[in-house]
Amino acid sequence: MLHHISFGVSNIERAAAFYDAALAPLGYVRVWEDLRPGEMDQAVGYGIAGGGDKLALKFCPEGQRPPGPGFHLALAAPNRQAIINFHEVAIQHGGTDNGSPGLRPHYGPHYFAAFVIDLDGHHIEAVFNSPE
Template sequence: MFSHVTLGTNDVTKAEPFYDAIMAVLGQPSLMKQGGSLAYGSWTGEKIFIVPPFDGRPASHGNGEHIAFITQDRAIVDAFHAAALANGGSDEGAPGLRPHYHANYYGAYVRDPDGNKLQAVCHRSLKD
């Protein structure tokens, strides 16, 4: 559905260990680390860029927006949350079921060092 997502950062040096850790958990390789920019994913598929804003103004996060990364199992959601917190992120919702979305919706929410809200989610049941 999409080519890429871009998130702004005010400090790529601070963002790098955070994104290295969570992207490793999600199985997304580093594509680029140059010119104050980071990229993860696949050049021929979906990717995420972490960059200082092109207009030179400070990066800021939006209220009500977040990026959700799909995972194949609940253990990856747990590992994503732990890696985020261990690398400068903050908790926005511990791993767990969110049955108000659907019976098997298992997710965790974090904020990156710049305040961007991220989520890992698994839609599979324990039987899948």
């Protein structure tokens, strides 16, 4: 259903460094960039190598606010270890823990997830929902 989603970020270089690190364990990479230091309208896109972007970061230095309560972005992970690595790396790169890696049986018997808040306040989840 979704083609991609975009987040406004207050510092594109800092946000790109965070997402480069945090998304790598999930198998996502920077698939394009339009970085021009000091200029407006900068952006970076992430997805599967060789494909298009599914997440874009847009430089919005003025008035950037994350979506309100109830919104978060859930990213598919290839396995449980990738989620553990995602959470660890995201925290190491300045993210805030919002739910450590583990089973969430209230979502289903195999629902394994971790939650972080990025440097601009966006809520991110990594999830694997299959028996391992």
